[in-house]
Amino acid sequence: MFLHNLNSGPSILPRPVLEEAAAAIHNFNGTGLSILEIGHRTTHFMEVLEEAIQSVRTLTGLGDDYAVLFLHGGATTQFMQVPMNLLPQNGLAAYCDNGIWGNKAAKEAALFGTVDVVADSSDQKHTYIQKDLLVPDKASYLHITTNNTVEGTQWHQYPDVQVPLVADMSSDIFCRPTPFHQFDLIYAGAQKNMGAAGVNMVIIKKELLGKTGRAIPTIMDYQKHIAAGSLMNTPPVFAVYVSMLTLRWIIQEGGLAEMQRRNEAKARLLYDTLDSLPVFRPTVQREDRSLMNAVFFLQDPGLEASFLEQCKQAGMIGVKGYRTVGGCRVSMYNALPYSSVEAFCDLLRNFAAKHG
Amino acid sequence: MFLHNLNSGPSILPRPVLEEAAAAIHNFNGTGLSILEIGHRTTHFMEVLEEAIQSVRTLTGLGDDYAVLFLHGGATTQFMQVPMNLLPQNGLAAYCDNGIWGNKAAKEAALFGTVDVVADSSDQKHTYIQKDLLVPDKASYLHITTNNTVEGTQWHQYPDVQVPLVADMSSDIFCRPTPFHQFDLIYAGAQKNMGAAGVNMVIIKKELLGKTGRAIPTIMDYQKHIAAGSLMNTPPVFAVYVSMLTLRWIIQEGGLAEMQRRNEAKARLLYDTLDSLPVFRPTVQREDRSLMNAVFFLQDPGLEASFLEQCKQAGMIGVKGYRTVGGCRVSMYNALPYSSVEAFCDLLRNFAAKHG
Numbered sequence: 001m002f003l004h005n006l007n008s009g010p011s012i013l014p015r016p017v018l019e020e021a022a023a024a025i026h027n028f029n030g031t032g033l034s035i036l037e038i039g040h041r042t043t044h045f046m047e048v049l050e051e052a053i054q055s056v057r058t059l060t061g062l063g064d065d066y067a068v069l070f071l072h073g074g075a076t077t078q079f080m081q082v083p084m085n086l087l088p089q090n091g092l093a094a095y096c097d098n099g100i101w102g103n104k105a106a107k108e109a110a111l112f113g114t115v116d117v118v119a120d121s122s123d124q125k126h127t128y129i130q131k132d133l134l135v136p137d138k139a140s141y142l143h144i145t146t147n148n149t150v151e152g153t154q155w156h157q158y159p160d161v162q163v164p165l166v167a168d169m170s171s172d173i174f175c176r177p178t179p180f181h182q183f184d185l186i187y188a189g190a191q192k193n194m195g196a197a198g199v200n201m202v203i204i205k206k207e208l209l210g211k212t213g214r215a216i217p218t219i220m221d222y223q224k225h226i227a228a229g230s231l232m233n234t235p236p237v238f239a240v241y242v243s244m245l246t247l248r249w250i251i252q253e254g255g256l257a258e259m260q261r262r263n264e265a266k267a268r269l270l271y272d273t274l275d276s277l278p279v280f281r282p283t284v285q286r287e288d289r290s291l292m293n294a295v296f297f298l299q300d301p302g303l304e305a306s307f308l309e310q311c312k313q314a315g316m317i318g319v320k321g322y323r324t325v326g327g328c329r330v331s332m333y334n335a336l337p338y339s340s341v342e343a344f345c346d347l348l349r350n351f352a353a354k355h356g
Numbered sequence: 357m358f359l360h361n362l363n364s365g366p367s368i369l370p371r372p373v374l375e376e377a378a379a380a381i382h383n384f385n386g387t388g389l390s391i392l393e394i395g396h397r398t399t400h401f402m403e404v405l406e407e408a409i410q411s412v413r414t415l416t417g418l419g420d421d422y423a424v425l426f427l428h429g430g431a432t433t434q435f436m437q438v439p440m441n442l443l444p445q446n447g448l449a450a451y452c453d454n455g456i457w458g459n460k461a462a463k464e465a466a467l468f469g470t471v472d473v474v475a476d477s478s479d480q481k482h483t484y485i486q487k488d489l490l491v492p493d494k495a496s497y498l499h500i501t502t503n504n505t506v507e508g509t510q511w512h513q514y515p516d517v518q519v520p521l522v523a524d525m526s527s528d529i530f531c532r533p534t535p536f537h538q539f540d541l542i543y544a545g546a547q548k549n550m551g552a553a554g555v556n557m558v559i560i561k562k563e564l565l566g567k568t569g570r571a572i573p574t575i576m577d578y579q580k581h582i583a584a585g586s587l588m589n590t591p592p593v594f595a596v597y598v599s600m601l602t603l604r605w606i607i608q609e610g611g612l613a614e615m616q617r618r619n620e621a622k623a624r625l626l627y628d629t630l631d632s633l634p635v636f637r638p639t640v641q642r643e644d645r646s647l648m649n650a651v652f653f654l655q656d657p658g659l660e661a662s663f664l665e666q667c668k669q670a671g672m673i674g675v676k677g678y679r680t681v682g683g684c685r686v687s688m689y690n691a692l693p694y695s696s697v698e699a700f701c702d703l704l705r706n707f708a709a710k711h712g
Contacts, residue, residue: 003388007395010593018381018390025378032359032671034374036552036598039363039674072429072554073575076589080573104574111571191590196392198428198554198592215467217436218460219429233432234547236554237366238594242392315388318395 004340007318008331009192017245055247060180067226069202074189079108087113094139099148126151128285147172150322152295153288176260195243273345277352297327360696363674364687365548373601411603416536423582430545435461439468450495455504482507484641503528506678508651509644532616551599629701633708653683
C-alpha cells in the first residue's frame with residue numbers, strides 16, 4: 001500500500017534526501033567511511049556544516065550581522081536558551097500565548113526574568129491568532145510562534161514592533177518567502193521542514209548578545225557557540241547532514257517562492273474541500289489558517305473513529321489530532337506531494353458521500 | 357583501500373548496525389516509512405526506546421531504583437545538567453581533574469555551587485590518574501571521568517567513597533563488566549561505544565533527585581524526563597535508534613565479558629608492540645593505560661609527520677593526537693576489529709625497522 005505521510009513531526013522528508021542519507025551511512029562522499037563514523041572536525045564534516053550554514057544564508061538573505069548555528073536539541077531547549085541569553089534577571093520579556101508551544105515557551109522564560117503575556121487566544125481554544133499586541137517598550141524582546149502546529153494557526157503578517165522580535169519557526173520555516181530581516185532571533189527544530197529530529201537551527205542578530213549580566217553555562221551560551229563556529233562540542237553530525245541535504249533540496253527545487261507555490265496549492269485544495277463538505281468542521285478562523293497543519297473535526301463526533309479508521313486503511317498516516325485538541329489534523333510540510341493531498345481529498349469526498 | 361577507523365569519536369560502529377540503520381532510512385521495520393519520518397509517540401518508536409532502555413538494564417544489571425534516559429546533546433550538556441540537578445547553590449561538589457573533560461565538567465559545576473577539586477594530575481600533564489582523593493563528607497557528590505579520551509588514561513578500579521558517585525563514562529561505557537551499582541549517576545555521549553553523535557544516555561539513582569531547591573528549566577530537569585518516560589519532547593529519534601542497535605549488537609556478541617576479552621586483547625597487542633619498539637614512546641603510566649585510547653609519541657619528534665603520513669597512506673584513520681596533547685592516539689572502541697590493531701602494529705614494526 002502506498003503511504004501518505006501526513007505526520008505533524010517528525011514528518012515526511014524529500015525522497016532524494018532519504019536516498020542520499022541512506023547511501024551516506026554506507027559510504028559518505030566516497031570517503032569509504034560512514035557519515036556516522038567520521039570525526040566532526042574533519043574537512044568532510046566541516047564542508048557539510050558550512051553548506052548548511054550557507055544554505056540558510058541563501059534562503060534567508062541574512063548577512064554577517066546574523067550568526068547561524070546548528071545546536072543539539074529541539075525547540076524545547078530554546079525555550080530555556082533564549083531567555084538565558086537575552087533576558088536579564090530584572091528584565092521583562094513579552095510572549096504571545098497563541099497555542100501550547102508559545103505557552104510553554106513563556107513558562108520557561110519566567111525562570112529567568114519577568115514575562116508579560118501580551119496576546120492570549122485561549123478564550124477561543126487557540127482557534128485564531130491574537131494579533132492585537134501591546135508590547136512594553138522596555139521589553140527585552142517579543143516572542144512569537146509563527147505556526148502553531150497543534151492548533152493549526154499561522155501568522156501571515158508578522159507584528160511590527162519596536163523591540164527585538166524572537167520567533168519559534170519550528171513548524172513553518174522555509175515554507176515561503178519570509179521577511180527574515182524583521183527578526184532578531186529565529187529558532188527551529190529541524191524535524192518538520194528542515195530535516196530529522198535531533199538538531200536545532202538558531203539564527204541570531206549578534207548585537208543582541210552579551211547584555212544580560214548572567215553567567216551562562218558554556219553549552220547554552222550563544223556567544224561561545226558563535227566563537228566556536230557551531231563546533232563547540234561534538235554536534236549531532238547525522239542530523240546536521242540531513243538538514244544540509246534538505247536545505248539543498250529546497251534550493252534546487254526553486255527556493256522559497258516555489259515552496260510557497262506548492263504549499264498554497266496544497267492548502268487551497270484541502271481547505272476548499274473541507275469547506276465544501278458539511279460533514280467536516282474546520283475550526284480555525286479563515287485568515288489564520290496554517291499552510292502547514294490543518295485542524296478539523298467531524299460535525300458528528302460519533303463518526304470520528306470510523307473516519308480515522310478509513311484514513312488508516314487508505315494509508316493516510318498521522319491524521320489523529322493532538323491530544324490536547326482532539327479531532328483530526330493533516331500536516332502538509334514542504335516535502336508532502338500535491339498528490340497526497342489529492343488522495344486525502346478523495347477520501348474526504350468519499351466519506352462525505354456515505355455520511356453526508 | 358581498506359580503511360582502519362581509529363577515530364576517537366565519532367568513531368567506528370559495528371557493520372551490522374550500519375547496515376540496519378541504512379535499511380531503516382529506506383523502510384523502517386516494514387512500516388513503509390523511513391525511521392526519519394515516523395512520529396516519536398508511535399508504537400514503532402516506543403519499541404525502539406523501550407529496547408534501548410531494557411538493553412541498558414540488561415548490561416548494567418541495575419533495577420528500578422535507577423532511571424535510564426536518552427536525552428539530546430552530549431557530555432558537555434551533562435556538565436551543566438548534573439550540577440543543576442544535584443548541587444544546591446550553597447552546596448559543595450568534589451571533582452577530579454584527571455584530564456581536559458573532567459576539568460571542563462568542574463568549571464561548569466562552579467556556576468551552580470562550590471567545587472572542590474580533589475584530584476589533579478596536571479603536574480604530569482595528565483599522564484596518570486590521580487587516585488588519592490580526600491572527599492569532604494558534606495560533598496553532594498564526587499565526579500570522575502572513567503576514561504580520559506584525550507590523555508589515554510582510564511580508572512581500572514573506582515574510588516570507594518561515602519558520597520554519591522557521578523561518572524562521565526562517554527568513552528568507555530560498556531567496554532567491560534563494571535560495578536555499575538557503585539555509581540549514583542552515569543552519563544555517556546553515545547558516539548564512541550554506544551552509537552552515533554546526538555544522544556546522551558543518563559542513568560540516575562532516583563532518590564538523588566529533587567534536593568537542590570533550585571527551579572530547574574523543564575528540559576534540564578531529570579525528574580520531569582523520568583516522569584515523561586524519556587519522551588518529554590521530540591527525542592533525537594535516529595540517534596536513539598542507532599544506540600538501540602549498538603546495544604543489541606553488544607548483547608548478541610556476548611555482552612560485557614566478551615567486550616572485555618576483545619578490548620584487552622587489542623590493547624595488549626598494541627601496548628606490547630609499542631613497548632617493544634624504542635622508536636615509540638607511550639607516555640601514560642602503565643597501570644592507568646586506557647583500553648580505549650592509546651597515546652604515544654615518537655622518540656624523535658622530527659619523525660612524527662612522516663609517521664602520520666605513512667598511517668594515512670595505509671588507510672589508518674584518526675591517528676593524530678588531540679590538539680592539546682599532540683603526538684599520536686589510537687582509539688580501539690568495542691567495534692574496532694582485532695585485525696585493525698594487527699594491521700596498525702605491522703605498520704609500527706615496519707616504521708621502526710626503517711627508523712629504529
